[in-house]
Amino acid sequence: MIPTFGASFRRGLRAFAAFLVLFVFLCPVLWMLITAIKPPGEWLNSPPIFWPSNIDLGNFTEALGRWGGFKGLVDSLAVASGATLLSLVVGVFAAYSLGRFRTGGETLSFSILSVLFMPPVAVAVPMYLFWRAFGLLDSFTALILQYTVFNVPFICWVLKSFFEDIDPTMEESALVNGATRWRAFVDIAVPLARPAIVAVALLSFIFSWNEFFFAVILTRARVTTLPVILPTLMEGHDIRWGSIAAIATIAALPVIALTFALQRYLVRGLSFGAIR
Amino acid sequence: MAEVRLRGIRKSYGPVQVFDNFALDIRDGELLCLLGPSGSGKSTLIRLIAGLEPLEAGSIFIGPRDVTALEPRHRHIGMTFQGYALYPHLSVRRNLSYPLQVRKIADAEIARRVTSTAAQLGIGHLLDRRIRQISGGEQQRVAIGRAIIQEPELYLLDEPISNLDASLRESVRGELRRLQQTLGATMVMVTHDQMDALAVADRIAVLQQGKLQQIGTPRDLYRRPANLFVARFIGRLRMNFLSGRVAEGEGGAPMLHGDGFSLALPVEIARRLDSARGEIVVGFRPEAVEILPTQVAGAISVVAAGELFHGEQTIELFDRGEEQVQAMLAVPLGLKRGSSAWLRPAPDALHFFDRETGERLADKDATREETR
Ligand SMILES: Nc1ncnc2c1ncn2[C@@H]1O[C@H](COP(=O)(O)OP(=O)(O)OP(=O)(O)O)[C@@H](O)[C@H]1O
Ligand SMILES: [Mg+2]
Numbered sequence: 001m002i003p004t005f006g007a008s009f010r011r012g013l014r015a016f017a018a019f020l021v022l023f024v025f026l027c028p029v030l031w032m033l034i035t036a037i038k039p040p041g042e043w044l045n046s047p048p049i050f051w052p053s054n055i056d057l058g059n060f061t062e063a064l065g066r067w068g069g070f071k072g073l074v075d076s077l078a079v080a081s082g083a084t085l086l087s088l089v090v091g092v093f094a095a096y097s098l099g100r101f102r103t104g105g106e107t108l109s110f111s112i113l114s115v116l117f118m119p120p121v122a123v124a125v126p127m128y129l130f131w132r133a134f135g136l137l138d139s140f141t142a143l144i145l146q147y148t149v150f151n152v153p154f155i156c157w158v159l160k161s162f163f164e165d166i167d168p169t170m171e172e173s174a175l176v177n178g179a180t181r182w183r184a185f186v187d188i189a190v191p192l193a194r195p196a197i198v199a200v201a202l203l204s205f206i207f208s209w210n211e212f213f214f215a216v217i218l219t220r221a222r223v224t225t226l227p228v229i230l231p232t233l234m235e236g237h238d239i240r241w242g243s244i245a246a247i248a249t250i251a252a253l254p255v256i257a258l259t260f261a262l263q264r265y266l267v268r269g270l271s272f273g274a275i276r
Numbered sequence: 277m278a279e280v281r282l283r284g285i286r287k288s289y290g291p292v293q294v295f296d297n298f299a300l301d302i303r304d305g306e307l308l309c310l311l312g313p314s315g316s317g318k319s320t321l322i323r324l325i326a327g328l329e330p331l332e333a334g335s336i337f338i339g340p341r342d343v344t345a346l347e348p349r350h351r352h353i354g355m356t357f358q359g360y361a362l363y364p365h366l367s368v369r370r371n372l373s374y375p376l377q378v379r380k381i382a383d384a385e386i387a388r389r390v391t392s393t394a395a396q397l398g399i400g401h402l403l404d405r406r407i408r409q410i411s412g413g414e415q416q417r418v419a420i421g422r423a424i425i426q427e428p429e430l431y432l433l434d435e436p437i438s439n440l441d442a443s444l445r446e447s448v449r450g451e452l453r454r455l456q457q458t459l460g461a462t463m464v465m466v467t468h469d470q471m472d473a474l475a476v477a478d479r480i481a482v483l484q485q486g487k488l489q490q491i492g493t494p495r496d497l498y499r500r501p502a503n504l505f506v507a508r509f510i511g512r513l514r515m516n517f518l519s520g521r522v523a524e525g526e527g528g529a530p531m532l533h534g535d536g537f538s539l540a541l542p543v544e545i546a547r548r549l550d551s552a553r554g555e556i557v558v559g560f561r562p563e564a565v566e567i568l569p570t571q572v573a574g575a576i577s578v579v580a581a582g583e584l585f586h587g588e589q590t591i592e593l594f595d596r597g598e599e600q601v602q603a604m605l606a607v608p609l610g611l612k613r614g615s616s617a618w619l620r621p622a623p624d625a626l627h628f629f630d631r632e633t634g635e636r637l638a639d640k641d642a643t644r645e646e647t648r
Binding site for chain 1 (some may be wrong): 323326328347348349351353355357358359360361362364365374375378379422426521
C-alpha cells in the first residue's frame with residue numbers, strides 16, 4: 001500500500017519532534033564532552049568554539065590527579081555499590097514479606113513509603129548530629145547506611161507490588177513438592193521478580209552515585225565522592241571548566257554504560273506487574 | 277496405606293467461616309471426587325490436607341500419621357493446582373525434576389524418573405520447552421507429571437481437567453482414571469462438573485457452603501440423592517421437581533396432590549409422615565418418564581413447549597404454568613407447541629423430599645450410604 005501524503009507527513013512531523021526533544025536534552029551532554037577535550041583557552045571563548053582545535057586529554061589527567069578525581073571515582077564506586085547491595089538485601093526481603101505475608105498491613109508498607117515523601121533538608125541536621133554521635137562522620141559506613149535508608153523504601157514499593165502479582169500457588173506448589181519457605185523464595189519468587197530486582201538495583205545505584213546533598217554534609221576529606229569534588233573546582237578565580245567537564249564525564253559514563261547494559265530489564269521491571 | 281481422616285475441622289478466612297466441625301474419611305486407594313459449586317470450599321479442603329492453610333481446630337491423619345502440625349513438604353503429597361502453578365522460568369524438564377531436586381535425589385535417578393514420567397504422559401518431546409511454549413492441555417500433563425514423579429501415596433488434584441476444552445476433557449478423564457488405577461494411589465480430585473465426577477469417581481463427596489451434603493458412589497448419588505441440593509446437582513439433565521400435599525385417596529391410600537396431578541405415595545413414606553406436616557417435593561429425572569396423549573392415573577398434565585435435538589435422544593420441553601418440566605425420549609414426538617399432554621414418571625423413579633428441610637424422605641431401601 002502506498003502511504004498517503006497525510007500519513008507520511010505525520011510520520012515526518014513526529015520524527016522531527018523527536019529529534020528536537022533529543023537535541024534539547026543531549027546538547028548539554030554534548031557540550032560537556034566537547035569541553036572535556038578542549039584546551040584551556042577555548043573553554044569560554046566568545047564566539048563559542050564548537051570543535052576544539054586539537055583534542056586535549058590534559059583535562060582528564062588534571063581532573064583525576066590534581067583534583068582527586070581518581071579517589072572520587074573509587075569512593076563513589078565503593079559507596080554506590082555498598083549502598084546498592086545493602087539496600088537490595090534489605091529491600092528484597094522486606095518487599096517479599098510485605099507483599100506475600102502482608103506484614104504490618106497497609107500501615108507498615110505505607111509508613112515505609114512515606115520516607116520517600118520527606119524532604120531531605122528536614123532531616124539533614126538531625127542526621128548530621130546522629131552520625132556525629134556515633135563518631136561516623138566522614139565514613140563509608142555513614143554514607144552507605146544513609147543511602148540505604150533512602151533506597152529501601154523505593155525498592156520495597158516497587159518490589160512489593162511485583163511480588164504481590166506473582167501467583168502464590170507457584171511457591172505453594174514448591175512447598176508441597178518438598179521445598180522450605182526459603183527454597184521457594186529463592187527458587188521461584190526471586191527468579192520471577194528478577195527484571196524488577198535488576199531495575200531497582202540500577203536505580204538505587206544511580207541515586208547513590210549522584211547523591212550530593214548528604215555527601216556534602218556527612219563527609220570531609222576521608223571520603224570524597226565525585227559529586228562533592230565538582231564544587232571544589234569552582235572556587236577561586238581560575239575556574240577549571242575543562243576539569244569540571246572531565247569529572248562530569250567520568251561520573252556520567254558508568255551510569256550510561258549500566259543503563260544500556262540493563263535496558264531490557266529496565267523496561268520489563270518498571271512496567272509494574274507485567275511478569276508473564 | 278494412605279487413607280485420609282479429617283476430624284472436627286474448623287477454618288475461616290477472616291469473617292467468612294468455610295468449615296466448622298467438618299469430618300471426612302477418604303479410603304485407601306480410592307478416587308474420591310470433591311464436587312460442589314464455586315465457593316463451596318473444595319480448594320480450601322485440599323489445601324488444608326496439603327498443609328497450605330492453617331487449621332483453627334481439628335486434626336488430619338494421612339495413613340497412621342497425624343499430619344496436623346506437619347509442614348507441607350513433610351506430608352508427602354502429589355498435588356496439582358487450579359491454574360497448574362507451573363514454573364514459567366523453568367523448562368518442562370526442570371519443572372518435572374524440581375520435586376526430586378529439592379529432595380536431593382541423585383542426578384541419575386532424577387534423569388531416569390523424568391524420562392519415564394514424560395513417556396507415561398506422552399510429553400517426552402516437550403522436555404526442553406518453556407512452559408509458555410506449550411499448550412494448556414500439555415501444561416495440564418506437566419502439572420500431573422510433577423505430581424506423580426514424586427511417587428506419593430496421596431494425590432490432590434484441584435480441577436485438573438476444568439480448563440480443558442470439551443473434547444480433550446473426555447479423553448483426559450479416562451486417562452486420569454487409568455493412571456490412578458495403575459498407581460494404586462489414593463486420589464482426591466476436585467471438580468465442579470458433576471459429569472466428570474460421575475464418570476471417574478469411586479466415590480463422590482458433594483460439598484455446599486462447607487457442608488458435606490452426601491458421600492457415596494456415583495450410583496448412590498444418582499439413584500438416591502440425600503437432599504434437594506444433591507438431586508438438583510447430579511445428573512446430566514436437571515431433575516424435574518413438583519410440589520404437593522399429602523392427602524388420603526380412594527380406599528385410604530396415601531396420595532400426593534398437587535396442581536394438575538396426583539401421585540400415589542409409597543406407604544413407607546406416608547407412614548413416617550405426619551400428614552399435617554406440609555409440602556412434599558417430588559422429583560423425577562427426565563430419563564424416567566413416559567408421555568401419554570390422554571390422562572391416566574399417576575400422570576401429570578403439561579403443555580408442550582418445544583423440542584431439543586440431542587443426537588440419539590430428544591429432549592421435550594413442557595410448561596406447567598410457571599414451571600418447566602422436561603423429558604428425554606429416544607423417539608421425537610413432534611408435539612405441536614401449546615398442545616396438551618400427560619407425563620407419567622416411572623413409579624420407582626420418584627424421589628420425595630421434605631420441602632422445608634430439603635431432606636430426602638426415606639423410601640423402602642432406605643439404607644443411606646451403604647456402610648462399610
Ligand atoms: N484466601 C482467601 N481469603 C478469603 N476468602 C477466601 C480465600 N480463599 C477462599 N476464600 C473463600 O472461601 C470459600 C471457599 O473457597 P474455595 O476456593 O475453597 O472454593 P472452591 O469450592 O474451590 O471454588 P471454585 O470452584 O471457584 O474453585 C469461598 O467463599 C471463598 O470466597
Ligand atoms: Mg477451587
